[in-house]
Amino acid sequence: MTDAALDPIDRITRIPGDFPAPRAWWICFGVSLALLLLFLVSVGVLLVFGVGVWGNNIPVNWGLAIVNYVWFLGIGHAGTLISALLLLTGTTRRNALNRFAEAMTLFSVICAGLFPVLHLGRPWLFYWMAPYPNTMTVWPQFKSPLAWDFFAVLIYLIGSILFWYLGAIPDFAAMRDRSRSRFAQVAFGLAALGWRGEARHWARWRQAYRLVAALAVPLVFGVTASYALLFAAGPVPGWASGIFPAYFFCGAIFSGFAVVAIIAVTLRHALGLGALVTRSHLNLIGQLLLATGFMTGYGYAADAFTALWSGDAREIATLHDRWTGAYAWSYWGAVALNFLPLQLLWFRRVRVSPVPLALIGLSVTIGMWLERYMLLVTGLYRDWLVSSWGIYHASFWEWALFAGMIGVFLAPFLLFVRFLPVMSVFELREARHEKREAGHG
Amino acid sequence: MPQIFTPSADTWPRVGVGLGIVAVTAAILLGAGLVQSAYVTSVDWVVDQPVPFSHLHHAGELGIDCRYCHAGVESAPNAGLPATEVCMTCHSQIWTGAPMLAPVRESLAKGEPLRWNRVARLPDYAYFDHSIHVSRGVPCVECHGRVDEMPLMKRGEPFTMAFCLDCHRDPAPHLRPPDQVTRMDWSDWTAERAADYGRRAMEAHHIEPSRLDDCGVCHR
Numbered sequence: 114m115t116d117a118a119l120d121p122i123d124r125i126t127r128i129p130g131d132f133p134a135p136r137a138w139w140i141c142f143g144v145s146l147a148l149l150l151l152f153l154v155s156v157g158v159l160l161v162f163g164v165g166v167w168g169n170n171i172p173v174n175w176g177l178a179i180v181n182y183v184w185f186l187g188i189g190h191a192g193t194l195i196s197a198l199l200l201l202t203g204t205t206r207r208n209a210l211n212r213f214a215e216a217m218t219l220f221s222v223i224c225a226g227l228f229p230v231l232h233l234g235r236p237w238l239f240y241w242m243a244p245y246p247n248t249m250t251v252w253p254q255f256k257s258p259l260a261w262d263f264f265a266v267l268i269y270l271i272g273s274i275l276f277w278y279l280g281a282i283p284d285f286a287a288m289r290d291r292s293r294s295r296f297a298q299v300a301f302g303l304a305a306l307g308w309r310g311e312a313r314h315w316a317r318w319r320q321a322y323r324l325v326a327a328l329a330v331p332l333v334f335g336v337t338a339s340y341a342l343l344f345a346a347g348p349v350p351g352w353a354s355g356i357f358p359a360y361f362f363c364g365a366i367f368s369g370f371a372v373v374a375i376i377a378v379t380l381r382h383a384l385g386l387g388a389l390v391t392r393s394h395l396n397l398i399g400q401l402l403l404a405t406g407f408m409t410g411y412g413y414a415a416d417a418f419t420a421l422w423s424g425d426a427r428e429i430a431t432l433h434d435r436w437t438g439a440y441a442w443s444y445w446g447a448v449a450l451n452f453l454p455l456q457l458l459w460f461r462r463v464r465v466s467p468v469p470l471a472l473i474g475l476s477v478t479i480g481m482w483l484e485r486y487m488l489l490v491t492g493l494y495r496d497w498l499v500s501s502w503g504i505y506h507a508s509f510w511e512w513a514l515f516a517g518m519i520g521v522f523l524a525p526f527l528l529f530v531r532f533l534p535v536m537s538v539f540e541l542r543e544a545r546h547e548k549r550e551a552g553h554g
Numbered sequence: 555m556p557q558i559f560t561p562s563a564d565t566w567p568r569v570g571v572g573l574g575i576v577a578v579t580a581a582i583l584l585g586a587g588l589v590q591s592a593y594v595t596s597v598d599w600v601v602d603q604p605v606p607f608s609h610l611h612h613a614g615e616l617g618i619d620c621r622y623c624h625a626g627v628e629s630a631p632n633a634g635l636p637a638t639e640v641c642m643t644c645h646s647q648i649w650t651g652a653p654m655l656a657p658v659r660e661s662l663a664k665g666e667p668l669r670w671n672r673v674a675r676l677p678d679y680a681y682f683d684h685s686i687h688v689s690r691g692v693p694c695v696e697c698h699g700r701v702d703e704m705p706l707m708k709r710g711e712p713f714t715m716a717f718c719l720d721c722h723r724d725p726a727p728h729l730r731p732p733d734q735v736t737r738m739d740w741s742d743w744t745a746e747r748a749a750d751y752g753r754r755a756m757e758a759h760h761i762e763p764s765r766l767d768d769c770g771v772c773h774r
Binding site for chain 1: 563
């Protein structure tokens with residue numbers, strides 16, 4: 114049977130055994146392994162010499178680590194929302210997107226979580242954030258968003274793992290049944306947890322999956338709120354604003370959909386999945402990107418308006434710093450990259466063409482990074498006291514860690530693409546079956 | 555095609571999960587026990603010393619006051635260890651040829667102090683001052699244990715943060731009259747008497763527990 118004659122859904126399960134683009138995969142994987150090595154070196158340097166190798170210091174004591182933390186977490190949120198929200202609302206177009214979007218969530222949450230831990234100064238004591246009986250009789254400060262953040266991200270990580278894994282169990286069973294090598298049969302068989310496709314299995318699975326989905330959606334709001342409040346709960350001009358949780362939420366899913374757009378287009382091209390990730394899916398991603406982009410834009414406007422309307426001299430000064438200060442490039446860079454190319458998505462022709470969509474996604478991904486950088490640095494570099502003003506430059510090792518962290522994201526993601534079904538095969542089948550049945554009816 | 559898994563394949567992961575739960579629970583309980591054990595806190599572990607000095611003999615049987623040797627305890631952060639000359643106030647007269655005391659005589663002859671090994675050790679990030687504790691009437695025995703019953707010196711209490719904070723958060727029952735601060739045996743003080751004295755002492759010394767567990771009190 115030739116590849117073209119094959120059922121496009123069946124092709125998904127054949128990808129791990131007969132990968133369509135091995136050379137491209139090896140090149141990408143080699144690059145990500147190099148980045149992973151850079152990550153290990155940067156962490157090693159950090160642990161040996163301490164956080165002094167980074168450029169952050171009073172007054173900008175958060176630096177690139179927290180910028181990247183917020184950025185990676187934000188990217189993760191789109192995966193959960195695409196998957197859980199569209200599952201609960203019964204949108205079948207979700208099925209071609211959810212699996213890799215969830216994998217994206219999982220790996221970006223891991224990357225995000227590593228940043229604040231490495232930022233601690235003594236990373237090996239990170240477990241002090243957890244409340245456990247100890248010989249110091251010290252507990253976390255439950256009134257602090259820092260403690261909420263720890264819980265939120267930890268629960269989100271566990272939730273993301275559960276959601277991704279639960280959703281993949283029936284596909285693991287299918288892979289077990291189709292694998293030819295003994296090793297793959299046993300590995301997928303163990304991952305499938307003895308799935309035999311009984312009605313009882315399906316009933317329990319459906320219950321568990323929808324339950325985790327229903328928990329995951331509010332979790333996204335909880336996590337964005339907790340790290341938005343890291344900023345907003347302090348008396349810092351430019352940060353202490355009620356709009357922040359909503360603003361951060363919109364920005365998070367905006368950046369996440371942008372990365373989904375990049376990944377969807379790349380996988381579609383590399384694995385020949387044009388029949389599954391259709392123009393209709395690209396259209397959906399484009400629409401979501403446009404809508405969340407406008408919500409984020411509203412956040413920018415509301416943030417500026419609140420500052421001006423407050424009449425507070427410090428708030429207005431911070432706004433002024435953002436527009437014309439030392440970091441104005443990050444503000445206008447964010448505005449330009451986030452919103453200018455985005456306007457092309459008004460046209461359906463752009464939304465359904467893969468390359469422009471991916472390029473707009475890339476522009477938004479970078480723009481949202483600039484926004485996180487702008488929000489963090491402009492809030493801190495000119496504080497209340499003129500005597501404590503100071504400029505922040507990220508050091509070489511901060512950039513190295515950031516680049517390395519991209520490797521921490523890419524390496525497992527590429528392994529996922531290479532060895533696991535990148536789409537939810539059984540759900541695609543189910544949706545197709547229901548569509549045909551509806552046609553008969 | 556032969557079956558991939560045997561009929562018992564479902565059972566093994568279940569057993570594994572059960573064992574995993576047992577293992578994690580056991581690890582937590584063992585860990586909790588370990589950090590409070592003498593193995594970690596060094597309580598009751600004798601430390602080797604150049605001379606086998608007996609507090610049981612000197613402080614207990616002979617009744618020499620703690621401050622005779624630890625002279626700085628009332629006025630300085632460190633209680634201090636005695637100079638060789640302090641040992642020699644007596645040992646130039648008695649047990650002058652005892653082989654056990656050879657290092658002391660050698661120290662005097664060479665003018666080099668004895669190198670005692672520390673028993674009560676606090677980490678460098680914890681600030682501690684003996685003088686304030688002594689002047690407010692925290693008796694030696696509270697932290698150092700029944701030194702008068704130790705033939706060889708050992709740690710009497712676990713110097714964990716919890717140990718410090720237990721007293722800092724509720725000092726009253728631990729306070730004694732400052733003029734009897736070196737007394738070791740308080741068994742004749744009932745709980746009521748200690749509570750009554752503690753209440754008055756807290757008032758007299760203006761001790762406010764609400765401020766005694768601020769981070770900056772010990773971590774300066």
